[in-house]
Amino acid sequence: xxxxxxxxxxxxxxxxxxxxxxxxxxxxxxxxxxxxxxxxxxxxxxxxxxxxxxxxxxxxxxxxxxxxxxxxxxxxxxxxxxxxxxxxxxxxxxxxxxxxxxxxxxxxxxxxxxxxxxxxxxxxxxxxxxxxxxxxxxxxxxxxxxxxxxxxxxxxxxxxxxxxxxxxxxxxxxxxxxxxxxxxxxxxxxxxxxxxxxxxxxxxxxxxxxxxxxxxxxxxxxxxxxxxxxxxxxxxxxxxxxxxxxxxxxxxxxxxxxxxxxxxxxxxxxxxxxxxxxxxxxxxxxxxxxxxxxxxxxxxxxxxxxxxxxxxxxxxxxxx
Amino acid sequence: xxxxxxxxxxxxxxxxxxxxxxxxxxxxxxxxxxxxxxxxxxxxxxxxxxxxxxxxxxxxxxxxxxxxxxxxxxxxxxxxxxxxxxxxxxxxxxxxxxxxxxxxxxxxxxxxxxxxxxxxxxxxxxxxxxxxxxxxxxxxxxxxxxxxxxxxxxxxxxxxxxxxxxxxxxxxxxxxxxxxxxxxxxxxxxxxxxxxxxxxxxxxxxxxxxxxxxxxxxxxxxxxxxxxxxxxxxxxxxxxxxxxxxxxxxxxxxxxxxxxxxxxxxxxxxxxxxxxxxxxxxxxxxxxxxx
Numbered sequence: 001x002x003x004x005x006x007x008x009x010x011x012x013x014x015x016x017x018x019x020x021x022x023x024x025x026x027x028x029x030x031x032x033x034x035x036x037x038x039x040x041x042x043x044x045x046x047x048x049x050x051x052x053x054x055x056x057x058x059x060x061x062x063x064x065x066x067x068x069x070x071x072x073x074x075x076x077x078x079x080x081x082x083x084x085x086x087x088x089x090x091x092x093x094x095x096x097x098x099x100x101x102x103x104x105x106x107x108x109x110x111x112x113x114x115x116x117x118x119x120x121x122x123x124x125x126x127x128x129x130x131x132x133x134x135x136x137x138x139x140x141x142x143x144x145x146x147x148x149x150x151x152x153x154x155x156x157x158x159x160x161x162x163x164x165x166x167x168x169x170x171x172x173x174x175x176x177x178x179x180x181x182x183x184x185x186x187x188x189x190x191x192x193x194x195x196x197x198x199x200x201x202x203x204x205x206x207x208x209x210x211x212x213x214x215x216x217x218x219x220x221x222x223x224x225x226x227x228x229x230x231x232x233x234x235x236x237x238x239x240x241x242x243x244x245x246x247x248x249x250x251x252x253x254x255x256x257x258x259x260x261x262x263x264x265x266x267x268x269x270x271x272x273x274x275x276x277x278x279x280x281x282x283x284x285x286x287x288x289x290x291x292x293x294x295x296x297x298x299x300x301x302x303x304x305x306x307x308x309x310x311x312x313x314x315x316x317x318x319x320x
Numbered sequence: 321x322x323x324x325x326x327x328x329x330x331x332x333x334x335x336x337x338x339x340x341x342x343x344x345x346x347x348x349x350x351x352x353x354x355x356x357x358x359x360x361x362x363x364x365x366x367x368x369x370x371x372x373x374x375x376x377x378x379x380x381x382x383x384x385x386x387x388x389x390x391x392x393x394x395x396x397x398x399x400x401x402x403x404x405x406x407x408x409x410x411x412x413x414x415x416x417x418x419x420x421x422x423x424x425x426x427x428x429x430x431x432x433x434x435x436x437x438x439x440x441x442x443x444x445x446x447x448x449x450x451x452x453x454x455x456x457x458x459x460x461x462x463x464x465x466x467x468x469x470x471x472x473x474x475x476x477x478x479x480x481x482x483x484x485x486x487x488x489x490x491x492x493x494x495x496x497x498x499x500x501x502x503x504x505x506x507x508x509x510x511x512x513x514x515x516x517x518x519x520x521x522x523x524x525x526x527x528x529x530x531x532x533x534x535x536x537x538x539x540x541x542x543x544x545x546x547x548x549x550x551x552x553x554x555x556x557x558x559x560x561x562x563x564x565x566x567x568x569x570x571x572x573x574x575x576x577x578x579x580x581x582x583x584x585x586x587x588x589x590x591x592x593x594x595x596x597x598x599x600x601x602x603x604x605x606x607x608x609x610x611x
């Protein structure tokens with residue numbers, strides 16, 4: 001059943017590097033290796049994208065055939081659905097709080113770790129561990145308990161005379177507890193920062209020190225520019241992930257997005273519309289709006305990156 | 321202390337030992353705050369029901385092993401053993417799928433020439449950033465049409481089709497670092513692309529494959545959303561999904577067993593992490609550098 005080696009017509013590209021085997025055979029071999037990926041990309045990525053675009057213009061509940069309704073879903077979303085906007089604002093609030101703080105913490109710890117000689121490997125692993133555990137339901141449940149009424153955070157704060165109560169029951173504070181869970185997982189970007197820091201040639205700092213540059217000056221003129229590609233990579237990656245936050249918001253609010261829709265993040269509302277309320281057309285429209293929003297944000301980031309991301313030596317051989 | 325100053329990039333820490341000590345104290349302080357939730361989880365899993373809310377102390381007055389035996393009974397009349405097996409089945413299938421399909425695709429991208437290589441590679445990179453939700457509903461419809469809802473196929477099948485482009489990319493990057501001379505030599509010895517993939521490249525790619533396997537395992541294990549939409553029969557639930565039943569139960573009396581179960585659910589990840597931390601940290605570190 002496997003559709004092997006869809007042999008492309010001849011006219012192979014000019015083979016570089018002295019390929020001795022017949023081009024046609026190597027081409028065929030490449031397609032054999034690629035076939036699972038090609039099938040997956042076509043059937044599980046491209047086709048679903050097209051279908052969800054189509055469904056976003058329909059009224060569809062999984063049982064009856066989709067009914068074409070034009071832009072109805074979109075107009076409803078943008079003009080008649082206050083919960084939709086609520087979820088957009090909640091998600092943006094979360095992204096704007098969580099991503100910069102997480103990256104700032106990651107960068108700070110990475111810089112501190114760089115100068116550590118003893119126990120660097122231990123620190124690195126220990127700080128990284130939450131990034132693996134943090135996405136789990138288990139930790140999300142811990143978060144719910146710690147930030148609940150009478151939980152650890154409540155006790156600690158009221159001990160200091162700050163009486164907020166349980167964060168997860170307070171609109172405004174609940175999403176903050178979700179953001180803290182993301183910030184807690186700063187280890188993954190931290191590890192990437194650290195690897196980037198270690199690739200900055202030591203001579204740069206030596207030369208700067210000889211010229212009498214202060215620590216701050218070195219940081220601003222060497223570390224930041226040399227690290228900017230890594231910073232950019234982390235920013236894009238974390239941002240895209242943050243837009244799709246689901247599990248902690250689900251756990252903290254028992255799947256409802258409460259209190260008062262204050263943890264109703266975008267994907268939680270999408271899940272609610274599509275899978276709880278069976279408005280698959282509407283949910284598809286939401287999915288496409290999210291896709292476009294992430295695309296726009298990423299494009300804007302790439303655009304601005306030309307101004308602040310500095311590539312020292314462009315010798316990556318990768319296709320771009 | 322006595323290491324020769326090979327790295328000369330940290331003047332403050334190098335010159336003054338006190339500065340170094342302060343640095344360590346700060347790092348340990350941050351570490352303790354970070355580890356608190358984990359310590360809390362472990363402690364609470366041993367606490368008797370009346371101590372969970374009332375007591376401010378982290379440590380339980382006595383260890384309540386009953387929480388664990390309650391947790392072992394499972395939820396919805398499904399035992400923890402069964403839930404664990406289900407979780408392992410999905411994660412194991414996903415690992416197998418990703419390692420096979422991603423290394424195949426990666427080899428083509430890293431080493432073989434074919435038409436449309438550039439555009440296809442760019443497309444593959446773009447799908448790394450594609451939000452999963454954009455394709456979620458049609459995928460659900462497809463799997464529904466195939467009668468695969470409430471089975472594990474929706475979680476495993478896509479992995480055999482290399483849909484986790486992140487790992488294709490990871491392995492491509494690794495393979496590019498391998499010396500080409502090896503394959504040249506293999507080719508002179510008469511190896512075609514298949515032989516040279518299986519006998520030369522694949523063994524050398526082991527570190528990247530291990531990284532792929534572990535990350536796939538952990539991410540699949542933790543993936544709540546996919547399991548939530550595809551599985552609805554308690555018999556088929558995973559540990560992650562079973563924990564969900566506790567989300568709905570609001571009473572705090574179930575805290576002990578709930579967190580005992582959470583410990584069960586985290587245990588494989590912790591073990592993997594302890595065993596393979598180098599692969600994980602290095603794998604993560606290298607992913608960001610060669611983009």
